[in-house]
Amino acid sequence: MESFAMVYIDDICLFSQTWEDHVSQVRQVLDQLQEAGLTVKAEKCKVGMAEVSYLGHRVGSGCLKPEPAKVEVIRDWPTPQKAGPSLYWGGGVLLKIRAPL
Numbered sequence: 001m002e003s004f005a006m007v008y009i010d011d012i013c014l015f016s017q018t019w020e021d022h023v024s025q026v027r028q029v030l031d032q033l034q035e036a037g038l039t040v041k042a043e044k045c046k047v048g049m050a051e052v053s054y055l056g057h058r059v060g061s062g063c064l065k066p067e068p069a070k071v072e073v074i075r076d077w078p079t080p081q082k083a084g085p086s087l088y089w090g091g092g093v094l095l096k097i098r099a100p101l
Contacts, residue, residue, distance in 0.1 A: 005029060006054075013054050049077060 002023050006013045012029060016022035026047060034038060046052060051060030058065050 011054065013052065013059065014044060021050070 004015050004021075006015070014025050014026055014029065015023065030040070049060065051058055051063075053059075053067060056067050056070055058067060
């Protein structure tokens with residue numbers, strides 16, 4: 001299953017070359033989940049998608065690219081207008097940047 005499935009916390013993403021492979025792989029994953037006593041919510045499942053959003057990226061058709069909205073935020077980030085102490089939001093950590101001592 002490691003060759004066609006990627007798991008992150010409570011998300012499972014399957015990579016299939018053909019529809020027949022996809023159906024077989026979905027069945028394998030559902031069987032494994034059932035054996036482990038786990039369930040899925042059908043309304044949260046997407047089956048047979050050519051491309052999906054996964055962990056901030058668009059994945060599918062042999063491509064991995066960042067979500068356009070994420071790229072837009074970075075592209076439109078304002079240019080600093082002055083030097084000096086400032087706050088910077090970087091990857092979920094708030095940093096205070098100061099001039100060298």
